[in-house]
Amino acid sequence: MGHRTEDLGAVIRGARAAARLTQGQLGASCGYSASAISRVESNKLRPEPSALLLMAEALGIPPERLCGSAVPHGSAVATVAGEWPSDEEDAVRRRELLAGALAAGATAVVGAETASAAVVSEDPTAALEDALFRLPAAEAVPLAVLTTQTSAARQTFRAARYSELGTSLPGLLAAAEATRHAATGRARQQAAAVLARAYVLTAELASKQHSDAAWVAADRALTAARSSGSPVPVGEASRVLAITMRRSGRWSPAVNLLTREAAELDPSKERTAAVRTTLLLTAAYSAATGGDRSAALALLDEAEEDTKRLPEVHGLFTVEATRAQVDVYRIGVLNALGTPDEGVQVASRLNIDFMSTPERRARAWTDTARMWHALGDVPQTFTALRRVEREAPQEVRRPALRALTSDLLYGPARVQGLREFAIRTGALAT
Structure with a gap:
């Protein structure tokens, strides 16, 4: 049996x-x-x-x-x-x-x-997959209210409260769609930009859970962004679409999309420059997954040069483009290229505790955990995974991190507390 x-x-x-x-x-x-x-x-x-x-x-x-x-x-x-x-x-x-x-x-x-x-x-995207077929009924709301609600949803994502975000997004998407439909002229373009941000959040959450809903959300984000007439939403929507493409193994078209969109953004303007940098970083990682070392490192270096000129930017489409963020991506790129040993020095200078949000800190510890895992250092890997849990308990329950925990659990090394961690984070059923 x-x-x-x-x-x-x-x-x-x-x-x-x-x-x-x-x-x-x-x-x-x-x-x-x-x-x-x-x-x-x-x-x-x-x-x-x-x-x-x-x-x-x-x-x-x-x-x-x-x-x-x-x-x-x-x-x-x-x-x-x-x-x-x-x-x-x-x-x-x-x-x-x-x-x-x-x-x-x-x-x-x-x-x-x-x-x-x-x-x-426990799947934060369970409600989203249904909602993307048919959004719940909603009335148009004032644009200022919609913007506030979307900003709050983005803060929920940055705090890595994914279950809460997954529950709230269907209603937010429905209200944003209704608001854009009811608006005209400039107000319609502004509503489209807010709708694009809501779909970007949806795509980001779905990508974290390896959900097929990411394709749908990313495509709708880009459609809404293009109708907004603003380059910043277009850049952000292109980024999440490229991530979805890369996760499906299409790294080359993803790099092409990202570099093409980055070329359209003015590096002399604060907002567009920050988005441009994140596009270059995502392109670097995408190139690395395809084994193109020269392109990946060149894109990383270009993004790092950009960060030297970037002040902090605030707003609905705030994008984190800092030296620390470049370092996190560099570790990820080196992992993807199969040279994690080159990332050890980068990790040694990275102060993750100073990064701005729990989601960002958790992602940095995730890449660090993958680096140590690739180097065969089980204790350091487990230490990094526990830091992920400390920063964002829902982050460590993502499918990719449960798989990494499982690899440690079934490996030859024995680490105190690993089994309890695996049970607690869903990598091992009780």
């Missing part, structure tokens, strides 16, 4: 860690994306029987452990297509993927028969 369905994710996660496979490597063996494997391991996606058979083969375990007594036949269906052949096809292929993402959003969050209620209820 196979494992109970609610235990399937833990079985796959443990076997993958024992086999020293990444989520991307396991996904490649059965036609799934790395984000889909993350959803499988968190019991939010039930693979096809044929995919389970391929997973078992890749993991080197008996098929019965995943499939029960039935031996499936047929081929697995890939969740993500190959690299886009050209930038010209970008819009068409993105629309196709959005259609698929909408369909996936309706079916990927499995019911009580395939996942524990505790796991599903």
Whole structure:
């Protein structure tokens, strides 16, 4: 008899860690994306029987452990297509993927028969996936009120209160859509900019949870941003769309989009310069995921030069573009390039405690944890993960960090407190 369905994710996660496979490597063996494997391991996606058979083969375990007594036949269906052949096809292929993402959003969050209620209820994007199909009814509100509400939502994100944000975003999106629809002229453009920010927040939250809703939200963010007539919302929306592209393995089109949008922004103006810097940083990391070291480091250096000229900027589209932020990205880039040892010196000069928000500090500790993990230093990795938890308890429950915790748990080294940490953060079911 196979494992109970609610235990399937833990079985796959443990076997993958024992086999020293990444989520991307396991996904490649059965036609799934790395984000889909993350959803499988968190019991939010039930693979096809044929995919389970391929997973078992890749993991080197008996098929019965995943499939029960039935031996499936047929081929697995890939969740993500190959690299886009050209930038010209970008819009068409993105629309196709959005259609698929909408369909996936309706079916990927499995019911009580395939996942524990505790796991599903903790997903901050659960309400968003439904809301993006049909927003709740809402009336237009004064633009000043809408701006205040959106600013508050952004502060919630920066504080890493993701469950609270996921609950509030459907109503905010509905009010913003209604307000833009009712407005005319300049007021309509301003409402579109606020709507773009709301969809950017939605895409950022969905990306953290490896949710397919990120595609839909990012596309809508860019549509709203372009109708606002302002370059700053366009830059921010382009950034979250590129992140979604990169997470699906399309790093080259992501770099092209980011550098093209960065070239459109005036580096001599404070607001556009800050957004331009974040686009360059995201492009650097995207290039690194594709193994393009020269492009990644050149983009990082360009972004670092920009930060020397940037004052602090305030407003709805406030963007953090500082030397510390560049250092965090540099660590991430070096991790992605397979040279984490080069990041140790960068980490030694980085004072994470001085970074501005819990979300930013948690992200910095996350990249530091990944660096130490790649270097095989389990105690330092665990220390960094505990700092993530201290800064933002909901951040450490993200699928990617639960997977990292699982890798430590099933590795050869034993660290005091790791098992309790894994249970507390959802990496190990009780």
